[in-house]
Amino acid sequence: MSGEGTSYAPKSPDLSSFYSAGPTPPAEQQPPAQSQQWPLLSQQSQQPRSHQFSPQTHSQTSTYFSDPLAPTPPQQQERHSLSHYQYQYQQLQQQREQHQSEPQKLQIVTPPQAIDQGYSSQSSQSQSHPQSQSQFQIFTQNPTYSSYFPRSQQQPLQSSYTAESPQSGLHIPPWQQYNASSSQPVQQSYNLSGYPTFHQGGQPAHQPEQLDAPLPSNDRSNKLKAMPPRRAAASAAQPPPPVVEPSPVKTKFPTARIKRIMQADEEVGKVAQQTPIAVGKALEMFMIALVTKSADVAREKNSKRVSAQMLKQVVESDEQWDFLREIVGKVEITEEKAGKGGPSKAKSQADSEDSDEEAVPEKKKRGAGRKKKV
Protein backbone atom coordinates (compact mmCIF):
# COMPACT_ATOMS: atom_id res chain seq x y z
CA MET A 1 0.00 0.00 0.00
CA SER A 2 2.30 2.67 1.21
CA GLY A 3 5.17 1.30 -0.77
CA GLU A 4 3.20 1.65 -3.90
CA GLY A 5 2.10 5.06 -2.84
CA THR A 6 5.54 6.46 -2.64
CA SER A 7 6.70 4.88 -5.82
CA TYR A 8 3.60 5.92 -7.57
CA ALA A 9 3.00 9.41 -6.39
CA PRO A 10 5.75 11.24 -8.23
CA LYS A 11 4.68 9.83 -11.52
CA SER A 12 1.10 10.87 -11.62
CA PRO A 13 0.34 14.50 -11.00
CA ASP A 14 -3.31 14.29 -10.36
CA LEU A 15 -4.57 10.90 -9.49
CA SER A 16 -1.60 9.62 -7.69
CA SER A 17 -1.54 12.49 -5.32
CA PHE A 18 -5.20 12.05 -4.82
CA TYR A 19 -4.63 8.50 -3.90
CA SER A 20 -1.75 9.27 -1.68
CA ALA A 21 -4.09 11.20 0.54
CA GLY A 22 -6.39 8.24 0.46
CA PRO A 23 -5.28 4.84 1.54
CA THR A 24 -3.57 3.46 -1.49
CA PRO A 25 -2.40 4.49 -4.88
CA PRO A 26 -3.65 2.35 -7.68
CA ALA A 27 -1.67 0.12 -9.87
CA GLU A 28 1.06 1.28 -12.10
CA GLN A 29 -0.91 1.03 -15.29
CA GLN A 30 -2.62 4.31 -14.87
CA PRO A 31 0.25 6.55 -13.96
CA PRO A 32 2.26 6.49 -17.15
CA ALA A 33 -0.58 7.85 -19.16
CA GLN A 34 -1.77 10.24 -16.52
CA SER A 35 1.60 11.67 -15.84
CA GLN A 36 2.09 12.69 -19.39
CA GLN A 37 1.02 15.94 -20.93
CA TRP A 38 -2.62 16.60 -20.60
CA PRO A 39 -3.40 16.85 -24.27
CA LEU A 40 -2.42 13.25 -24.54
CA LEU A 41 -5.41 12.33 -22.49
CA SER A 42 -7.62 12.77 -25.43
CA GLN A 43 -5.78 10.03 -27.18
CA GLN A 44 -5.79 7.97 -24.14
CA SER A 45 -9.48 8.30 -23.90
CA GLN A 46 -9.92 6.22 -26.95
CA GLN A 47 -8.27 3.31 -25.36
CA PRO A 48 -10.55 0.81 -23.77
CA ARG A 49 -11.14 1.61 -20.20
CA SER A 50 -10.13 -1.75 -18.96
CA HIS A 51 -6.69 -0.83 -20.00
CA GLN A 52 -6.50 1.73 -17.29
CA PHE A 53 -7.49 -0.59 -14.58
CA SER A 54 -5.60 -3.48 -13.43
CA PRO A 55 -7.00 -6.21 -11.30
CA GLN A 56 -4.63 -4.93 -8.74
CA THR A 57 -6.45 -1.68 -8.59
CA HIS A 58 -9.67 -3.40 -8.29
CA SER A 59 -8.59 -5.50 -5.40
CA GLN A 60 -8.10 -2.36 -3.40
CA THR A 61 -11.55 -1.24 -4.02
CA SER A 62 -12.86 -1.80 -0.58
CA THR A 63 -10.40 0.51 1.03
CA TYR A 64 -11.14 3.20 -1.41
CA PHE A 65 -14.73 2.69 -1.15
CA SER A 66 -14.90 3.33 2.51
CA ASP A 67 -12.09 5.70 3.01
CA PRO A 68 -12.03 8.45 0.43
CA LEU A 69 -15.58 9.22 1.18
CA ALA A 70 -14.35 10.55 4.44
CA PRO A 71 -12.54 13.47 2.89
CA THR A 72 -15.33 14.00 0.48
CA PRO A 73 -18.28 14.88 2.70
CA PRO A 74 -16.91 18.03 4.29
CA GLN A 75 -16.01 19.27 0.93
CA GLN A 76 -19.39 18.55 -0.42
CA GLN A 77 -20.99 20.33 2.43
CA GLU A 78 -19.00 23.31 1.72
CA ARG A 79 -20.55 23.68 -1.60
CA HIS A 80 -24.02 22.38 -1.11
CA SER A 81 -26.12 21.94 1.89
CA LEU A 82 -25.74 18.80 3.88
CA SER A 83 -28.90 17.40 2.53
CA HIS A 84 -27.59 17.94 -0.94
CA TYR A 85 -24.60 15.99 -0.14
CA GLN A 86 -26.51 13.25 1.46
CA TYR A 87 -28.67 12.99 -1.50
CA GLN A 88 -25.77 12.97 -3.80
CA TYR A 89 -24.25 10.27 -1.75
CA GLN A 90 -27.36 8.22 -1.99
CA GLN A 91 -27.35 8.66 -5.66
CA LEU A 92 -23.79 7.64 -5.88
CA GLN A 93 -24.55 4.52 -4.02
CA GLN A 94 -27.38 3.77 -6.32
CA GLN A 95 -25.05 4.24 -9.15
CA ARG A 96 -22.67 1.84 -7.61
CA GLU A 97 -25.29 -0.77 -7.43
CA GLN A 98 -26.02 -0.26 -11.04
CA HIS A 99 -22.43 -0.43 -11.98
CA GLN A 100 -21.11 -3.07 -9.77
CA SER A 101 -19.08 -4.55 -12.50
CA GLU A 102 -17.04 -1.44 -12.59
CA PRO A 103 -14.40 -0.58 -10.07
CA GLN A 104 -16.12 1.29 -7.38
CA LYS A 105 -13.24 3.20 -6.04
CA LEU A 106 -13.29 5.24 -9.12
CA GLN A 107 -16.57 6.76 -8.24
CA ILE A 108 -14.98 8.12 -5.21
CA VAL A 109 -12.41 9.69 -7.33
CA THR A 110 -15.23 11.21 -9.23
CA PRO A 111 -16.28 14.22 -7.19
CA PRO A 112 -13.64 16.78 -7.97
CA GLN A 113 -13.41 15.94 -11.58
CA ALA A 114 -16.97 15.07 -12.05
CA ILE A 115 -18.10 18.39 -10.84
CA ASP A 116 -15.46 20.15 -12.69
CA GLN A 117 -16.50 18.27 -15.70
CA GLY A 118 -20.11 19.06 -15.18
CA TYR A 119 -19.36 22.67 -15.16
CA SER A 120 -17.00 22.47 -18.02
CA SER A 121 -19.52 20.79 -20.15
CA GLN A 122 -21.89 23.52 -19.32
CA SER A 123 -19.41 26.16 -20.13
CA SER A 124 -18.69 24.59 -23.42
CA GLN A 125 -22.23 25.25 -24.35
CA SER A 126 -22.91 28.36 -22.55
CA GLN A 127 -19.83 30.48 -22.08
CA SER A 128 -19.92 30.39 -18.35
CA HIS A 129 -16.42 29.19 -18.35
CA PRO A 130 -15.13 31.49 -15.65
CA GLN A 131 -17.65 30.04 -13.34
CA SER A 132 -16.54 26.55 -13.95
CA GLN A 133 -13.02 27.57 -13.49
CA SER A 134 -13.63 29.21 -10.21
CA GLN A 135 -15.55 26.20 -9.17
CA PHE A 136 -12.53 24.21 -9.97
CA GLN A 137 -10.35 26.46 -7.97
CA ILE A 138 -12.49 25.93 -5.00
CA PHE A 139 -11.32 22.42 -5.02
CA THR A 140 -7.77 23.37 -5.28
CA GLN A 141 -8.18 25.71 -2.40
CA ASN A 142 -9.54 23.01 -0.30
CA PRO A 143 -6.59 21.69 1.62
CA THR A 144 -7.52 18.14 0.93
CA TYR A 145 -7.66 18.56 -2.74
CA SER A 146 -5.03 21.09 -3.38
CA SER A 147 -2.49 18.38 -3.11
CA TYR A 148 -4.26 16.37 -5.72
CA PHE A 149 -3.93 18.96 -8.33
CA PRO A 150 -0.61 20.63 -8.47
CA ARG A 151 -1.21 24.15 -9.58
CA SER A 152 0.84 23.80 -12.66
CA GLN A 153 -1.46 21.06 -13.76
CA GLN A 154 -4.71 22.76 -13.14
CA GLN A 155 -5.01 24.98 -16.08
CA PRO A 156 -3.94 22.49 -18.70
CA LEU A 157 -6.26 19.99 -17.25
CA GLN A 158 -9.14 22.34 -17.36
CA SER A 159 -8.52 23.69 -20.78
CA SER A 160 -7.71 20.45 -22.44
CA TYR A 161 -10.82 18.97 -21.09
CA THR A 162 -13.03 21.81 -22.04
CA ALA A 163 -11.72 21.79 -25.51
CA GLU A 164 -12.88 18.27 -25.90
CA SER A 165 -16.11 18.41 -24.08
CA PRO A 166 -18.41 20.13 -26.55
CA GLN A 167 -18.76 17.17 -28.80
CA SER A 168 -18.25 14.66 -26.13
CA GLY A 169 -21.51 12.96 -26.78
CA LEU A 170 -19.73 10.12 -28.41
CA HIS A 171 -16.22 10.87 -27.57
CA ILE A 172 -15.78 9.98 -23.97
CA PRO A 173 -13.33 12.19 -22.17
CA PRO A 174 -10.67 10.53 -20.11
CA TRP A 175 -12.33 11.53 -16.91
CA GLN A 176 -15.44 9.76 -17.72
CA GLN A 177 -13.50 6.73 -18.70
CA TYR A 178 -12.00 6.09 -15.41
CA ASN A 179 -14.91 7.39 -13.46
CA ALA A 180 -16.80 4.22 -13.14
CA SER A 181 -20.30 5.32 -13.88
CA SER A 182 -19.00 8.17 -15.91
CA SER A 183 -21.62 10.62 -16.99
CA GLN A 184 -24.19 9.76 -14.44
CA PRO A 185 -22.61 10.92 -11.23
CA VAL A 186 -21.44 13.87 -13.15
CA GLN A 187 -24.86 14.80 -14.03
CA GLN A 188 -26.03 14.46 -10.52
CA SER A 189 -23.52 16.65 -8.95
CA TYR A 190 -24.30 19.03 -11.69
CA ASN A 191 -27.96 18.98 -11.06
CA LEU A 192 -27.59 19.32 -7.39
CA SER A 193 -26.03 22.65 -7.81
CA GLY A 194 -29.32 23.76 -9.19
CA TYR A 195 -28.45 24.06 -12.80
CA PRO A 196 -30.59 22.64 -15.49
CA THR A 197 -29.32 19.60 -17.21
CA PHE A 198 -27.97 19.58 -20.63
CA HIS A 199 -25.81 16.68 -21.17
CA GLN A 200 -24.69 16.20 -24.64
CA GLY A 201 -24.22 12.53 -24.68
CA GLY A 202 -26.92 10.00 -24.35
CA GLN A 203 -27.62 9.88 -20.71
CA PRO A 204 -29.28 6.63 -19.83
CA ALA A 205 -32.20 5.93 -17.63
CA HIS A 206 -31.32 8.67 -15.28
CA GLN A 207 -34.15 11.10 -14.93
CA PRO A 208 -33.76 14.57 -13.49
CA GLU A 209 -37.09 14.16 -11.81
CA GLN A 210 -35.39 11.95 -9.36
CA LEU A 211 -33.28 14.83 -8.41
CA ASP A 212 -36.12 17.18 -8.04
CA ALA A 213 -37.60 15.13 -5.30
CA PRO A 214 -35.31 15.99 -2.42
CA LEU A 215 -34.92 19.56 -3.48
CA PRO A 216 -37.64 22.01 -2.68
CA SER A 217 -37.66 23.22 -6.23
CA ASN A 218 -35.33 22.83 -9.09
CA ASP A 219 -35.53 26.36 -10.35
CA ARG A 220 -33.73 29.57 -9.88
CA SER A 221 -34.49 30.10 -6.27
CA ASN A 222 -32.91 26.81 -5.58
CA LYS A 223 -29.89 27.70 -7.54
CA LEU A 224 -29.56 30.88 -5.64
CA LYS A 225 -29.83 29.04 -2.40
CA ALA A 226 -27.17 26.68 -3.48
CA MET A 227 -24.79 29.39 -4.53
CA PRO A 228 -23.95 31.37 -1.44
CA PRO A 229 -22.23 28.62 0.55
CA ARG A 230 -20.16 27.73 -2.41
CA ARG A 231 -19.13 31.27 -2.96
CA ALA A 232 -18.39 31.62 0.68
CA ALA A 233 -16.11 28.66 0.34
CA ALA A 234 -14.38 30.26 -2.56
CA SER A 235 -14.13 33.51 -0.63
CA ALA A 236 -11.13 35.73 -0.62
CA ALA A 237 -8.70 34.73 -3.30
CA GLN A 238 -11.28 33.68 -5.80
CA PRO A 239 -12.54 36.12 -8.38
CA PRO A 240 -16.31 36.33 -8.03
CA PRO A 241 -17.90 34.11 -10.61
CA PRO A 242 -20.12 35.83 -13.12
CA VAL A 243 -23.58 35.25 -11.80
CA VAL A 244 -26.85 35.49 -13.60
CA GLU A 245 -28.28 38.86 -12.87
CA PRO A 246 -31.86 38.92 -11.77
CA SER A 247 -33.00 41.59 -14.17
CA PRO A 248 -30.35 41.90 -16.79
CA VAL A 249 -32.28 43.54 -19.57
CA LYS A 250 -30.15 46.25 -21.03
CA THR A 251 -31.66 46.39 -24.44
CA LYS A 252 -34.39 48.93 -24.81
CA PHE A 253 -37.16 48.85 -27.28
CA PRO A 254 -37.16 51.59 -29.84
CA THR A 255 -39.45 54.15 -28.33
CA ALA A 256 -40.66 55.26 -31.73
CA ARG A 257 -41.93 51.79 -32.36
CA ILE A 258 -43.69 51.67 -29.06
CA LYS A 259 -45.27 54.99 -29.74
CA ARG A 260 -46.43 53.82 -33.11
CA ILE A 261 -47.97 50.71 -31.64
CA MET A 262 -49.69 52.80 -29.01
CA GLN A 263 -51.06 55.15 -31.56
CA ALA A 264 -52.22 52.38 -33.82
CA ASP A 265 -55.24 52.51 -31.58
CA GLU A 266 -57.34 55.23 -33.08
CA GLU A 267 -58.56 56.27 -29.71
CA VAL A 268 -55.13 57.11 -28.56
CA GLY A 269 -54.19 60.64 -29.32
CA LYS A 270 -51.12 62.51 -28.24
CA VAL A 271 -48.50 60.81 -26.21
CA ALA A 272 -46.05 62.57 -23.96
CA GLN A 273 -42.39 62.18 -24.64
CA GLN A 274 -41.54 59.90 -21.76
CA THR A 275 -44.69 57.88 -22.09
CA PRO A 276 -43.25 55.41 -24.59
CA ILE A 277 -40.30 55.04 -22.27
CA ALA A 278 -42.56 54.25 -19.38
CA VAL A 279 -44.45 51.80 -21.55
CA GLY A 280 -41.18 50.35 -22.72
CA LYS A 281 -40.11 49.77 -19.16
CA ALA A 282 -43.43 48.19 -18.31
CA LEU A 283 -43.07 46.05 -21.38
CA GLU A 284 -39.66 44.98 -20.28
CA MET A 285 -41.00 43.84 -16.94
CA PHE A 286 -43.89 42.16 -18.63
CA MET A 287 -41.43 40.25 -20.76
CA ILE A 288 -39.29 39.30 -17.82
CA ALA A 289 -42.32 37.86 -16.11
CA LEU A 290 -43.50 35.92 -19.12
CA VAL A 291 -40.08 34.73 -20.18
CA THR A 292 -39.02 33.68 -16.71
CA LYS A 293 -42.20 31.78 -16.10
CA SER A 294 -42.01 30.14 -19.48
CA ALA A 295 -38.47 29.07 -18.72
CA ASP A 296 -39.67 27.60 -15.45
CA VAL A 297 -42.24 25.59 -17.34
CA ALA A 298 -39.58 24.43 -19.76
CA ARG A 299 -37.40 23.41 -16.88
CA GLU A 300 -40.20 21.47 -15.28
CA LYS A 301 -40.68 19.64 -18.52
CA ASN A 302 -37.00 19.05 -18.76
CA SER A 303 -36.80 20.97 -21.98
CA LYS A 304 -34.09 23.28 -23.10
CA ARG A 305 -36.40 25.16 -25.30
CA VAL A 306 -39.46 27.19 -24.52
CA SER A 307 -42.16 26.23 -26.96
CA ALA A 308 -45.21 28.25 -27.85
CA GLN A 309 -47.26 25.80 -25.83
CA MET A 310 -45.27 26.53 -22.74
CA LEU A 311 -45.83 30.22 -23.18
CA LYS A 312 -49.48 29.47 -23.63
CA GLN A 313 -49.47 27.45 -20.45
CA VAL A 314 -48.00 30.38 -18.58
CA VAL A 315 -50.56 32.77 -19.97
CA GLU A 316 -53.35 30.47 -18.95
CA SER A 317 -51.96 29.91 -15.50
CA ASP A 318 -52.76 33.37 -14.18
CA GLU A 319 -55.68 35.62 -14.74
CA GLN A 320 -53.26 38.50 -14.87
CA TRP A 321 -52.59 37.36 -18.42
CA ASP A 322 -56.22 37.06 -19.36
CA PHE A 323 -55.89 39.62 -22.09
CA LEU A 324 -53.46 37.35 -23.91
CA ARG A 325 -55.65 34.29 -24.01
CA GLU A 326 -57.10 35.05 -27.36
CA ILE A 327 -53.66 35.49 -28.81
CA VAL A 328 -52.13 32.34 -27.43
CA GLY A 329 -55.18 30.37 -28.42
CA LYS A 330 -55.15 31.67 -31.94
CA VAL A 331 -51.46 31.30 -32.55
CA GLU A 332 -51.45 27.81 -31.22
CA ILE A 333 -54.04 26.76 -33.74
CA THR A 334 -52.50 28.49 -36.70
CA GLU A 335 -49.17 27.03 -35.83
CA GLU A 336 -50.45 23.53 -35.82
CA LYS A 337 -52.57 23.91 -38.90
CA ALA A 338 -50.16 25.85 -40.98
CA GLY A 339 -47.27 23.79 -39.72
CA LYS A 340 -45.04 26.76 -39.25
CA GLY A 341 -42.23 24.67 -38.04
CA GLY A 342 -44.38 23.75 -35.13
CA PRO A 343 -43.37 23.12 -31.60
CA SER A 344 -42.24 19.58 -32.18
CA LYS A 345 -39.68 20.80 -34.61
CA ALA A 346 -38.58 23.36 -32.13
CA LYS A 347 -37.94 20.67 -29.58
CA SER A 348 -36.09 18.37 -31.88
CA GLN A 349 -33.88 21.15 -33.06
CA ALA A 350 -33.15 22.37 -29.62
CA ASP A 351 -29.50 21.54 -29.78
CA SER A 352 -28.65 22.58 -33.24
CA GLU A 353 -30.53 25.81 -33.13
CA ASP A 354 -29.21 26.92 -29.82
CA SER A 355 -26.14 28.58 -31.11
CA ASP A 356 -27.73 30.01 -34.21
CA GLU A 357 -30.42 31.78 -32.34
CA GLU A 358 -27.94 33.52 -30.20
CA ALA A 359 -25.96 34.76 -33.11
CA VAL A 360 -28.77 35.61 -35.45
CA PRO A 361 -30.32 38.64 -33.82
CA GLU A 362 -27.16 40.66 -34.13
CA LYS A 363 -26.84 40.12 -37.83
CA LYS A 364 -30.43 40.04 -38.67
CA LYS A 365 -31.39 43.49 -37.59
CA ARG A 366 -34.09 44.45 -39.91
CA GLY A 367 -33.24 47.58 -41.70
CA ALA A 368 -36.85 48.30 -42.39
CA GLY A 369 -37.82 48.15 -38.78
CA ARG A 370 -34.98 50.14 -37.43
CA LYS A 371 -33.79 52.88 -39.63
CA LYS A 372 -36.65 55.26 -39.22
CA LYS A 373 -37.09 56.80 -35.89
CA VAL A 374 -39.89 59.26 -35.83
Next chain:
Amino acid sequence: MTMSDHEIGGNDDLSLPKATVQKIVSEILPSSVGIAFSKEARDLLIECCVEFITLVSSEANEISEKEAKKTIACDHITKALVELGFGDYVPAVMEAAAEHKEVQKGREKKANKFEQSGLTLAELEALQAEQFAAAAARHT
Protein backbone atom coordinates in the same frame (compact mmCIF):
# COMPACT_ATOMS: atom_id res chain seq x y z
CA MET B 1 -55.06 47.71 -33.59
CA THR B 2 -56.85 44.90 -35.23
CA MET B 3 -55.70 41.61 -33.97
CA SER B 4 -57.15 39.50 -36.70
CA ASP B 5 -55.03 40.83 -39.51
CA HIS B 6 -51.74 41.05 -37.80
CA GLU B 7 -50.01 37.84 -38.51
CA ILE B 8 -46.63 37.07 -37.19
CA GLY B 9 -44.39 39.54 -38.88
CA GLY B 10 -47.35 40.71 -40.90
CA ASN B 11 -47.14 44.39 -40.23
CA ASP B 12 -43.64 45.16 -39.21
CA ASP B 13 -44.37 48.67 -38.16
CA LEU B 14 -46.97 47.60 -35.70
CA SER B 15 -44.98 44.77 -34.30
CA LEU B 16 -41.74 44.74 -32.41
CA PRO B 17 -38.35 44.10 -33.97
CA LYS B 18 -37.67 40.41 -33.65
CA ALA B 19 -33.97 40.89 -33.13
CA THR B 20 -34.57 43.22 -30.22
CA VAL B 21 -37.08 40.88 -28.65
CA GLN B 22 -34.72 37.97 -29.12
CA LYS B 23 -31.94 39.95 -27.56
CA ILE B 24 -34.00 40.84 -24.55
CA VAL B 25 -35.10 37.25 -24.19
CA SER B 26 -31.48 36.16 -24.18
CA GLU B 27 -30.73 38.78 -21.60
CA ILE B 28 -33.46 37.42 -19.40
CA LEU B 29 -32.34 33.88 -20.10
CA PRO B 30 -28.59 34.07 -20.52
CA SER B 31 -27.07 31.05 -22.15
CA SER B 32 -25.87 29.78 -18.80
CA VAL B 33 -29.48 29.15 -17.87
CA GLY B 34 -29.56 26.66 -20.68
CA ILE B 35 -33.04 27.45 -21.82
CA ALA B 36 -33.82 29.32 -24.96
CA PHE B 37 -36.95 30.41 -26.71
CA SER B 38 -38.08 28.66 -29.82
CA LYS B 39 -38.86 30.87 -32.77
CA GLU B 40 -42.53 30.10 -32.37
CA ALA B 41 -42.49 31.05 -28.72
CA ARG B 42 -40.64 34.23 -29.52
CA ASP B 43 -43.11 35.21 -32.20
CA LEU B 44 -45.92 34.49 -29.83
CA LEU B 45 -44.18 36.53 -27.19
CA ILE B 46 -43.94 39.43 -29.62
CA GLU B 47 -47.65 39.26 -30.19
CA CYS B 48 -48.20 39.25 -26.47
CA CYS B 49 -45.95 42.26 -26.11
CA VAL B 50 -47.85 44.18 -28.74
CA GLU B 51 -51.07 43.29 -27.05
CA PHE B 52 -49.67 44.43 -23.77
CA ILE B 53 -48.72 47.80 -25.20
CA THR B 54 -52.13 48.11 -26.76
CA LEU B 55 -53.86 47.21 -23.55
CA VAL B 56 -51.85 49.57 -21.43
CA SER B 57 -52.14 52.49 -23.81
CA SER B 58 -55.82 51.92 -24.23
CA GLU B 59 -56.35 51.89 -20.50
CA ALA B 60 -54.09 54.91 -20.10
CA ASN B 61 -56.03 56.66 -22.78
CA GLU B 62 -59.27 56.14 -20.94
CA ILE B 63 -57.74 57.45 -17.77
CA SER B 64 -56.41 60.51 -19.50
CA GLU B 65 -59.79 61.14 -21.03
CA LYS B 66 -61.40 60.93 -17.66
CA GLU B 67 -58.93 63.48 -16.44
CA ALA B 68 -59.73 65.59 -19.48
CA LYS B 69 -56.17 65.45 -20.68
CA LYS B 70 -55.32 65.37 -24.32
CA THR B 71 -51.95 63.83 -23.91
CA ILE B 72 -51.19 60.52 -22.36
CA ALA B 73 -48.57 61.10 -19.72
CA CYS B 74 -46.49 58.73 -17.63
CA ASP B 75 -48.89 59.23 -14.83
CA HIS B 76 -51.64 57.69 -16.91
CA ILE B 77 -49.48 54.74 -17.75
CA THR B 78 -48.73 53.99 -14.14
CA LYS B 79 -52.38 54.34 -13.21
CA ALA B 80 -53.30 52.05 -16.06
CA LEU B 81 -50.77 49.50 -14.88
CA VAL B 82 -52.27 49.53 -11.42
CA GLU B 83 -55.72 49.24 -12.89
CA LEU B 84 -54.72 46.26 -14.98
CA GLY B 85 -53.06 44.38 -12.18
CA PHE B 86 -49.50 45.29 -13.01
CA GLY B 87 -49.01 47.58 -10.07
CA ASP B 88 -45.74 45.93 -9.25
CA TYR B 89 -44.25 47.37 -12.41
CA VAL B 90 -44.94 50.92 -11.34
CA PRO B 91 -41.83 51.75 -9.31
CA ALA B 92 -39.49 50.63 -12.05
CA VAL B 93 -41.54 52.42 -14.65
CA MET B 94 -41.48 55.65 -12.71
CA GLU B 95 -37.79 55.33 -12.21
CA ALA B 96 -37.19 54.78 -15.90
CA ALA B 97 -39.33 57.76 -16.78
CA ALA B 98 -37.58 59.94 -14.22
CA GLU B 99 -34.22 58.91 -15.55
CA HIS B 100 -35.28 59.79 -19.01
CA LYS B 101 -36.53 63.15 -17.87
CA GLU B 102 -33.20 63.89 -16.26
CA VAL B 103 -31.40 63.05 -19.41
CA GLN B 104 -33.73 65.17 -21.46
CA LYS B 105 -33.38 68.12 -19.18
CA GLY B 106 -29.63 67.99 -19.31
CA ARG B 107 -29.78 67.74 -23.08
CA GLU B 108 -26.94 65.35 -22.77
CA LYS B 109 -27.59 63.71 -26.00
CA LYS B 110 -24.46 61.70 -25.91
CA ALA B 111 -25.23 60.35 -22.50
CA ASN B 112 -28.75 59.72 -23.58
CA LYS B 113 -27.67 57.77 -26.57
CA PHE B 114 -25.22 55.95 -24.45
CA GLU B 115 -27.82 54.92 -21.96
CA GLN B 116 -30.33 53.99 -24.55
CA SER B 117 -27.80 51.87 -26.32
CA GLY B 118 -27.90 49.66 -23.29
CA LEU B 119 -24.25 48.88 -23.78
CA THR B 120 -21.31 49.46 -21.60
CA LEU B 121 -18.54 51.74 -22.66
CA ALA B 122 -16.33 48.77 -23.36
CA GLU B 123 -18.97 47.18 -25.52
CA LEU B 124 -19.46 50.37 -27.44
CA GLU B 125 -15.78 50.72 -27.98
CA ALA B 126 -15.60 47.20 -29.26
CA LEU B 127 -18.48 47.93 -31.57
CA GLN B 128 -16.79 51.03 -32.84
CA ALA B 129 -13.55 49.20 -33.46
CA GLU B 130 -15.49 46.57 -35.32
CA GLN B 131 -17.17 49.14 -37.49
CA PHE B 132 -13.92 50.93 -38.18
CA ALA B 133 -12.37 47.67 -39.22
CA ALA B 134 -15.30 46.88 -41.44
CA ALA B 135 -15.12 50.31 -43.04
CA ALA B 136 -11.42 49.96 -43.58
CA ALA B 137 -11.91 46.60 -45.16
CA ARG B 138 -14.42 48.05 -47.55
CA HIS B 139 -11.96 50.61 -48.80
CA THR B 140 -9.07 48.33 -49.42
